[in-house]
Amino acid sequence: MIFVVLEAGAPVWAAVTAGILAGVLASAAASWWWSRRLARQNQQLVRQIEASFQQQRSVPEEREWEQSLFSGIAQAWETAAYNFRNAWSERHAAARRNYQALTELMQMTARAVDERVSYLRGHSDRVAVWSEMIAREMGLDAEQTERIRLAALLHDIGTIGIENYIVMKETPLSPEEFDIVKAHTVKGASILRPIEALEDLIPGIELHHESLDGLGYPYGLRGEEIPLMPRIIAVADSFDAMTSSRPWQQAMNPAYVVEVLTRLAEKRYDPAVVAALTALFRRGEIEVKNSRPPVSFRLRRPAGDEERVV
Numbered sequence: 001m002i003f004v005v006l007e008a009g010a011p012v013w014a015a016v017t018a019g020i021l022a023g024v025l026a027s028a029a030a031s032w033w034w035s036r037r038l039a040r041q042n043q044q045l046v047r048q049i050e051a052s053f054q055q056q057r058s059v060p061e062e063r064e065w066e067q068s069l070f071s072g073i074a075q076a077w078e079t080a081a082y083n084f085r086n087a088w089s090e091r092h093a094a095a096r097r098n099y100q101a102l103t104e105l106m107q108m109t110a111r112a113v114d115e116r117v118s119y120l121r122g123h124s125d126r127v128a129v130w131s132e133m134i135a136r137e138m139g140l141d142a143e144q145t146e147r148i149r150l151a152a153l154l155h156d157i158g159t160i161g162i163e164n165y166i167v168m169k170e171t172p173l174s175p176e177e178f179d180i181v182k183a184h185t186v187k188g189a190s191i192l193r194p195i196e197a198l199e200d201l202i203p204g205i206e207l208h209h210e211s212l213d214g215l216g217y218p219y220g221l222r223g224e225e226i227p228l229m230p231r232i233i234a235v236a237d238s239f240d241a242m243t244s245s246r247p248w249q250q251a252m253n254p255a256y257v258v259e260v261l262t263r264l265a266e267k268r269y270d271p272a273v274v275a276a277l278t279a280l281f282r283r284g285e286i287e288v289k290n291s292r293p294p295v296s297f298r299l300r301r302p303a304g305d306e307e308r309v310v
Helices: 012-057 071-114 123-137 142-153 157-161 175-182 184-192 196-206 228-242 254-264 271-282
Strands: none
Touching (some): 071 123, 071 142, 071 157, 123 142, 123 271, 142 196, 142 228, 175 184, 184 196, 196 228, 228 254
8 A cells, every 4th residue: 555645734636646646656667577577587597497408518529419318308408498588588578568658657747747837848858868868978877877867757746746826836935835845855755655666766856956065955965975866867957947947037058057067066066967967068969959938037036046946
């Protein structure tokens, strides 16, 4: 049974939506996880059988294989290996289908979250793409890179627990409202925490607003206390936020944003992550297609300096 904890006073629709979403994600993730586990087990068995088969065939040539006492057993091993290979292929295909379904569900969820506000449209998709590119640029392996991409895709999932009037507000937030918005990190983590197959994504969702100097949220972590996954997502998230038009700011020039991130490296952002983004940008691999309409007015942020990203 899955329990999604939202703060007192949260709207009923948010709790219902979060509960349904968690249930669907849990079901898809469990199916994918079990398929991958069975596939790994089948693959291990195939390797064991093939190893035994090869060991048996390594006897001296003067002992004719076809006439040996073990030929029947060896043929049985070979048949078993063939059957297991076929079974593994089927399981592997099923795992891939389940994985694809799970990632498509995540993408649909992220888009539904972003669609609540016009200026956020496409935000999660872009953050996921750029996080993946940064991870690859930093030399992370394919599995780590994919988990970072998925976490980035869901990094704002906790906003489904925030009422529309706050999310859609085009005037400065009050301190109380800003505290509610900041809670989207822990709310997002609470949605995923019951889903065992997705628990390694939680740091990227819960900690992507932490800062190396300890002035981030929700826990005020410092330096190496912040895992690499949220450090990567933080840079990608900030880059997209500052290059997008929002009610409180016009979209900034991407080159200027790279300068801002570089200035804040070591203080707020991981220097290695900023360096990876900078390299990608200078090679022209990160291109900002700002098709979003510009905002006709500029408002100050309610708290912190203007580069702080909510």
